[in-house]
Amino acid sequence: MSTIKTAITRLLGIKTPIVLAPMGGASGGALASEVSLAGGFGFLSPAYTGVDKFRDEFHIARSILNRPSGPLPIGAGFLGWKLEEERSPHVALLELALENGVQAIWLSFGEDLGRWIDLVRNHDQKSGKTPSTLIFVQVNTVEEALIAFKNWKVDVLVAQGIESGGHGSASAPPVFNLVPQILSALSALPSSGAPPPVLAAGGLSSGAHLSAFLTLGAAGAVVGTRFLVAEECQYSDVQKRAIIAAKSSSAVRSYVFDKLRDTTGWPAGVNGRALAMPAVEAVESGADIAKVKEEVAEGAKRGDPSSSITWAGTGVGPLYRLQPAKDIVRELHDAAVAYLKASSALLGDA
CATH class of the missing domain: 3.20.20.70 (Aldolase class I)
Known part of the structure; x- marks a missing residue:
């Protein structure tokens, strides 16, 4: 090299x-x-x-x-x-x-x-x-x-x-x-x-x-x-397969990711970028977060990639x-x- x-x-x-x-x-x-x-x-x-x-x-x-x-x-x-x-x-x-x-x-x-x-x-x-x-x-x-x-x-x-x-x-x-x-x-x-x-x-x-x-x-x-x-x-x-399947537009920013996993102690103004998931969209649209968290936990047990929080940046596409x-x-x-x-x-x- x-x-x-x-x-x-x-x-x-x-x-x-x-x-x-x-x-x-x-x-x-x-x-x-x-x-x-x-x-x-x-x-x-x-x-x-x-x-x-x-x-x-x-x-x-x-x-x-x-x-x-x-x-x-x-x-x-x-x-x-x-x-x-x-x-x-x-x-x-x-x-x-x-x-x-x-x-x-x-x-x-x-x-x-x-x-x-x-x-x-x-x-x-x-x-x-x-x-x-x-x-x-x-x-x-x-x-x-x-x-x-x-x-x-x-x-x-x-x-x-x-x-x-x-x-x-x-x-x-x-x-x-x-x-x-x-x-x-x-x-x-x-x-x-x-x-x-x-x-x-x-x-x-x-x-x-x-x-x-x-x-x-x-x-x-x-x-x-x-x-x-x-x-x-x-x-x-599961997360690696989700990364490989993702497009550049799949990585989105939201405060909801941390709400779903109860890690909300970050300093003010700090949020996370991860692969988009239905649970985030549901909470941002007004769904009850307690119910959504239960659904995510059940999906994760099944190995459902859409229920897994997969952190990734905008370079994920290629x-x-x-x-x-x-x-x-x-x-x-x-x-x-x-x-x-x-x-x-x-x-x-x-």
């Missing part, structure tokens, strides 16, 4: 600027490890089912990476609002990730993310970890990006657009607008050191997408939905088969290289 050199590949020591999103219920130890082994960088996400389950994912990662001890070349992602719950059991999950020596921590959707950034940095200081754990913070606006850079001195900014699968700001701009806005705002600041690399996130599922954002000035791309059809993805067979994660990384990388070469070939002397 040829190497695409950007600020993120140099920071992480990887060959291609492809970063696996930490997707709950999808990005486990196997998927994160295979993405990293293929030259990208993988994040795993706790499914919030307890410390023992999360510890198992680290055992899986260590086995695949052949790292029985010591630091791991993967990251772990956490939801700020889950960490911030009173007497939150999820703080132990963050501490477990740090004990395992992950290379990076990804934080999103919290009212006090600075608190958890301090926790990570204090852990590094007390343990003497070198190099220190990298901090990724997900942002949906220019203002959030500037706070993360100026106040928290984060290592990487993840610019998440409205196209993203899973959760995000319902008022986020398209990622094609958000990334240039953030880059412009960072470049306009008085000189105070180099700004952090910016990664584009939201609906990106092809090498063309990656090359386009590299051309815009992003350091790389966060890819989520494309890896939902990786063989190592934790999605169920996905038509299962693949090993390493093949997905290679295809994205090779296609991006081809597009970048073609773009440079178009340039000539006047």
Whole structure:
């Protein structure tokens, strides 16, 4: 594999600027490890089912990476609002990730993310970890990006657009607008050191997408939905078949998805994008949600794909088969290289 050199590949020591999103219920130890082994960088996400389950994912990662001890070349992602719950059991999950020596921590959707950034940095200081754990913070606006850079001195900014699968700001701009806005705002600041690399996130599922954002000035791309059809993805067979059958227009945003599964503690303005399902349409049209929830639960027991909440972004349309994660990384990388070469070939002397 040829190497695409950007600020993120140099920071992480990887060959291609492809970063696996930490997707709950999808990005486990196997998927994160295979993405990293293929030259990208993988994040795993706790499914919030307890410390023992999360510890198992680290055992899986260590086995695949052949790292029985010591630091791991993967990251772990956490939801700020889950960490911030009173007497939150999820703080132990963050501490477990740090004990395992992950290379990076990804934080999103919290009212006090600075608190958890301090926790990570204090852990590094007390343990003497070198190099220190990298901090990724997900942002949906220019203002959030500037706070993360100026106040928290984060290592990487993840610019998440409205196209993203899973959760995000319902008022986020398209990622094609958000990334240039953030880059412009960072470049306009008085000189105070180099700004952090910016990664584009939201609906990106092809090498063309990656090359386009590299051309815009992003350091790389966060890819989520494309890896939902990786063989190592934790999605169920029902969910994977639904992803393969979906069209680009199948991925819709709604607050109802979380109402159906009783996960409504997200910060104000945050909703989710998943594959459209009759239950969501029914609730939005005024149906009794308690009755709809019963119907969804019964359908899920039968294995009915229309009763399964399947998070996915707008890049879902072209996905038509299962693949090993390493093949997905290679295809994205090779296609991006081809597009970048073609773009440079178009340039000539006047």
